[in-house]
Amino acid sequence: MERALVERARSGDRDAFDALVRSRVDAVYRTSLAILGDSADAADAAQETFVSAWCHRDALRDPDAFDAWLSRINLNACRAQLRRRGRTRIREIRLLDPLDDREPASPERSLADRTADSDAFDRAFGRLSVDDRAVLVLHHLQNRPVSEIAAALGAPQGTVKSRLHRARAALESALAKESR
Amino acid sequence: MNGQPPPVDQGLRAQLARRSAGPLPEGLAAQVLQAVDAAPVKPRYAWWAFSPRSGRTAPRTLLAGASVAAVLLLAAALVVVPRFQTTPAVSGLAGYPADRALTTAELASLMAGPALPTNTALVAKVTIDPTTDVCPDERYKTLGMVDGMHSQVCVMGTYNAFDAYDSRTTATFAFRYLAPGYLGLLGAIVSPPELGAGSTSKLAFRASQPWPTDQSDKPFLVEGWLGSSSPPEAVGSYGIACTQPLLGVGDPLNPAGGDNTCKTTWLAGDPSTVPSWEIADGKITVAVQGGHEVGAGGARFYDSIRDDSPVNGVYVVRSEASAVSCDLPSCGNWVVMAKVADISLPQATATPPVSLAGYPAGRALTAAELAALMARPALPVDTALVASVTIDANTDVCPMDRYPTIGLVEGMGAEVCVMGAGVSTYLSTPKAAGIFAFRYLGPGVLGLIGEITPASSTNTAFRVADEWPLQGKTFLVDGWLGAEGLMEICALPPTPGEILLPNGEDCPYDDWLGDDATAPGIQADHEYSPPSPLPSYDPLSLRGNARHVEAGGMRIIDSVDHAAPVHGVYVVRSVTEGCPGDSPQSSRGCGAWRVLAEVADVSVPVPVATPLEVATAAPTIAPPATPVVPSLTGVIGTGNQPLSVDELETIMVTQPDHLAGRTVIVEAPIPTQISCQSDASGGGCAVNTKSLAEDGVWAVSIGADGTLSLVGQLDLPQTSYIFTLDQIQATWTASGDRLFLVDAWIGGAAEDSCDVSGQPCYEVSWLGATPDGQQVNVQLGAYHLFGGGSVGGGPSIHGIFLIQTKSGTAEVVARMETAAP
Structure with missing residues (x-):
């Protein structure tokens, strides 16, 4: 049909x-x-x-x-x-005071903790390439099998697997930067 | 990487679900259908047929002729067009703090010279043009290009983009040097005369003058002494109690400068300044005679400014609003962003002459030619080059992280970084010599397409009729590229230079490569009409004088039109991957020849004999020197038994290097030295039997003169000398420091948190009990260093590894090989 x-x-x-x-x-x-x-x-x-x-x-x-x-x-x-x-023109002003006693970014902090902050997540996600975003969306949100993701990306299945690891690492890194 | 994809992360899933939630925009489906109605009607050809066939054949020949003429014209133009501009004469010493900013010519000269240390702070009066942007680096936001440079110099908004310009802007700017061709903008300098009272004729304020207090983030310069003092006991902890730095080496550059504030830091006119602290009404007030309290932790970190004694200099400072609510109008902070470097400028240099060479003159560029090419004005982004060079993955100071860093090209006048550039390609060894195909990404940056398999010892390029290499090899083909049909799959083709996907996976519509401008064999494959069944043929086979290839992505990047076959030298790779629509269980795979690039016809300047000398006193974090790589392979006896001293002696005398630099596993007693000499009869060793250890099994390092030193005593399992990973995990304690041998698979995958200043971009690595298992993380880069795999990761590799654990972290010390005595 x-x-x-x-x-x-x-x-x-x-x-x-x-x-x-x-x-x-x-x-x-x-x-x-x-x-x-x-x-x-x-x-x-x-x-x-x-x-x-x-x-x-x-x-x-x-x-x-x-x-x-x-x-x-x-x-x-x-x-x-x-x-x-086009070129994003963002004016980011980070306020930091000597009395700011927040914890330094911890590499042990879980991805789940870091993803709890929606604004930070969106900013971090926005740092990723489209391919990295796509592979995360197709896998983690839509739960599509690797073969389908491979077909969607036009990439070999092995590449998709490595991209999944790479994209997740990239997201973690971007989240760590946001949490600093 | 082999193995399973990561499990679905529920936190990530929830965030992505949130992003994609909400109602469908009202009427979207109707709008889409309306847009489909309005879409331009294109001529439709069935994918399996040329249509109209007769109409395509005739003009193709004509166009082919026109194309040849165009190529010849282009080649002729290249003979005369690319000339070096004369480097502006720069006399002697200049630069800050000579009371003035660098001029455009001086900055151009500086940027054309050998690479400066990353993070060197510069002040220059130049024009930034935001309308011209060919900068491929997207770690930082691109703000524009600097006018008047001899090659492309990109200005990036580093961690915080304080300024962004909509039009060409001339001002005195403070920068941090990021890499060849890249400056990070700290901001446009507010000079004292613009501030009215208290100004001087100099560019920098004096420390004792009133400073700008508008909290506008605009930087200004201050000349004075930067010092720090600990508060008196009565004040207690003032500022952040820094038990550890907030920034680590390799963390992202934060020129805002507020991090790492541990003590009370001041910028004053007198190095002997002592601040005074007062506590009143629960508030702490700090007064600095002849200066101001500042935050300078980030600047100290990036400019390596010690805090044990005051340091004189010119500092980039900005006023910053306080995060703490305050009812006083002056409430805010002054933050030191950087210490301006004391720069010596390169001397003037004569214009190097230009000669014709380069591909496709039948050979790869030499390292000297590539160096000369990279030193000249910027090439068009994505220009494909083929060069015979050595890439060293051990030296990486490339600050760019759009692509994974692969290494540096040896023998360049200035640093030339090689990036992964979207192609899954890695070096076979940490230091690889060979013929490589690149895409030019920017000054000092090349994207690696792949290592070229030459056709023969005399010819680099294959002809189409030759037997092409399979199994993922990359190679050159000298031939005609033609289109099979007018099929497009791209919604909007990317603009050349914008998005680099040289792997050709975008728009893989069909093309052919032939030894001639026509391909009757390819046409014959399509000479049928529906409803007859589709013809079947091996897509890798020679079809007359041509082969089917996929060249869609390459056509976009290299602007190769479909209209007529184009002669050139093409970078081709054999690919085998899953077929679209395959079931997950299918392992059949689809093979194809994929064209990755058309090699550019470049003119190469005559190599410059001696690179320019630049003296700099900038106290910045210097790029790491090329490391002395110890031998990564250790030696163990047959049957994975430790060596006896006799066996070790026998092995040492037979090895040309007498195992110098190697780590060996030896059963005690361990002698102090085994000095061996080899000769025609076999040689012999002198052993200093003074014992380093009497009992146990030890990892021992062997020095150049045969001196033995203990790495550590091995922790041994009950029944053998080698642990399994499960045994290690069962006995793992975070505090236990151990040295042991383990039988495991080492795996690695590219990670993103690399490529920041001075930090090598190595893969995350782990040990597993199986190829797919990830059980114990080990140090970055261990996969390629000890597994022998590719930089950036790849399939897991099995071996016996010497592991040292300290404070809960595991580090691979060596991968063991068995020595036959």
């Missing part, structure tokens, strides 16, 4: 494609939102994903791989969205 819908969409059937959009727009938007952290950017990325998918539907070879293909386009759209966002 689903395969037939994808095949019809690929052959240019707008009704079929519309049905695919309606069934997936929520997931695509939420993935974009988790990666980009901004609802307007996420909506733009979602729109761009489906427009691109429609325009380049001929590039889909295997109808069964539609979701992986769409995920990949979505990640490219997120990447483009971040590029379009």
